[in-house]
Amino acid sequence: MFNFNFQYPFGFFSVFLPALFNLGILVYIFLFLPKIRVTNIFALVTVACTLWQLNDCVQRVSVTESAADAWDSIFSAAWLFIGPLCLHFSLLYTRAKIQHSRLYTYLIYAPGFIFLTLYQGHFYDHPFKKMAIWGWTNFHNDSIIDIIQIYWVSLSVVGALILLFVHTFKIQNDKLLKRQSFFITIGIAIPTVAGTVTQVIMPTVFHHDPIPVTSTFMTFLSVATVIALKKYNLFTVSDLISNRALIDSIPIIVFSVSTDKRITYINRFGKQKLGLSRKDHITLLKMDNLFYHATEEEIQGFDEMWRRVTEERKIENRESVLMTPVGKINIILSSNPIVNNNKVQGILFTARDITELKRTNQLLEEAQHISHIGSWDWDTETTTVRWSNEMYRIYGYKPGELSPLEIFLKHVPATEQEKIKKVMDTARNDYGPVSYYHSIVRKDGTVVEVHAQGKVTLNERNEVIRINGTTQDVTELRHKEEMLRRQNEELQKINSELDKFVYSVSHDLRAPLTSMLGIIEISEEETAEPSLREQLLLLRKSIYKLDKFILNILDYSRNARQDINKEEIDFRQMVADIVKGMDVAGNGAPKVDIRIGVDGNHRLYSDKNRISIVLNNLISNGIRYCDTRSNQPFVEVNLHFRGKEACIVVKDNGIGIDKGMHDRIFEMFYRGSEKSTGSGLGLYIAKEAVNRLNGRITVQSERDKGSIFSVYLPNN
Amino acid sequence: MQENLQQRRYRLVMIIDDTDTDRFIAEHYVKKCALSERVISKASAIDALHYLTDNLNLASELPDLILLDIRLPGMDGFEFLQEYEKLPSLHDKCTVVMLSSSMDPRDLDRAKTNPFVKSFISKPLNREKVEVL
16 A cells, blocks of 8 residues: 555646645644634635545555555545535625524535445445546446435536626625635636536546646635735624623623523623623623622512513513622513524523613703703604603693593694694694693693793604703793783883882972072172172072982982983083082082093993982082192093093092091982081992992092092993 | 162063962062063962963963972972963963972983973072072
């Protein structure tokens, strides 16, 4: 058997060299190609190929036929299984949908074992023939089993070829993949066609001597496939992801439980969550261990779920709680029956952590509860309506007591329903936002007023699929609004009455004063008696003081009640009028020099009456408290502008005000010193008027040096 | 005396005021300043109106100056002016001056915008104010 003669070097080398080459490819596969099923099977194809080629090597150079037969017996499995292996490879490569059927592997490989047994056991004669050039070669004779066997090998490969061809043809979008698939198809097509013609059809149909080139040609497949796999990146990254890796990496707790409720698997994320180390023997855990804290009620729920999943094979979801090292987490537990061989082998559980979701929901729920705002969601396609818990409470129901639609129909008056229907119809037509008020007769019979607001959601075809929004209990708000309105009305009435009252009172108070002044004036004219004239003057002064006080009160009430009416003010004219008015007021012509200055061409826009009140008080103070010892007492009234602000400055060189009093001079009825002759209202009223105009008033003053009052006003 | 040298500017002055003191003051100055020789005083606008309508045809008895108070019982100064508007034969010959102790800007505005009111005088009436008339 180990005697060789090399009289047919071509026959030997035509297979020996490809065999060496294939060995190289095998090494390459092991070193560089990813370790996944499709490459594993491909490696097996290459192994079979190499062995087949080695078989041919030693067989061809054997000295005797029995030696050739012995070698062939050793290696025959290689060429016998090349067909099924090719088919298996192409099934995997083309991703034909046969994944969970065990049957296909039987179909592919089972005949091989039968044929191998028959072949190796020499149940039929399979002689060798010494051929020119080649040396000893298998000679498939007319034995029917032999023919079936080689047809089976050949058909398997043809099947693989067809699969690959169809696959190549079907690939449309991925040029790379198409080229790669094409390469493999060509690679398998060459030995298939060659082998089928030379070693199957020629001897069996035409009874011609076979030409043993198939094994040599098989190298084409190896080369083409390696090129395809390498150059065209056969394996997308997704091919490299195993199911296990996928399950381990998703952030969901996944665990499987056998029918006796033992945990058989927990994914990596689950182990981390539950605080289990990789080394922990999870198989010692039971389902109950995971939910050791469950209440009686929950355990019943689990049992019920278990029954439904295992017996009715339903997929079940339920909310539950898991204990973890970091505390309780809320989960949604989904259970899927694992059915294999038509039997429930266990249950696959997935648990999604919804703690955060629950917390957010709870916050929303609380916010709704506090603000009495409920939310609703109307799916216009399925016509289902969902309500938040607060929504039920607005209607006086417990959450989920009745369906939202039932409650709505029962507790919203029919006329209101009509109104809402119209609003919704409009919203569906013009996609606009929704806002309406309606009343509700609550479950306990009380009537509340609510305000609903919503928005419309469209799908990609611009059809309304959803209207959702909020409903707020505005009864209280409405009550308050109504109360406010009534109070406002009342206030307005009081205001106008007060106005009339003040007007009448002031008139009726002033009228006699003016009459008295008139009579005093006549008396003064008609007497030359100095002491009488002196007394008349004192009388007149008292009357002026009283009159001034009445005018102050009038100013005060007018400032408080009258609306602000802004207009352009002729500042110089106004000051002149005021000064003139003071003349008339009978203090005698003031010995005080009044100076007026206005910045540039600016105009003052403000409320005439109020500015007049302010100026009146400031100027009259300036005059009244002038320093009689001074040679040139003056009051300077200047108007400056700075940006959008106007500043009125009233400056005098009068007796001044002590620093300690600055804070108090604007107080009501505050009188600074024995020299104060007024009522203590003037500056208070001035400040009030400035406040009403959104301005501010400041004072700078020193005893014996004079005072500067600055009034800052918005000028627009 | 000085007053007598002054020309009398009005033929007949009508004073409408409910306060007798004020009527007295007004009469005093009208006479003192020789505004007119004749003065008719009425304590209410209604009386004044009656007088005017009764004497519509007697040109010599009709005033060419009316000193009108604003605040009057029954019919106030402005209401009187509305009635006065209905007596067109008076409008050319007669001047109306309003006289009031009111400092209310609204009264001032109303008086100023009324087409029949020539001017507004704040009380008390005195020599200077009368001489402007």
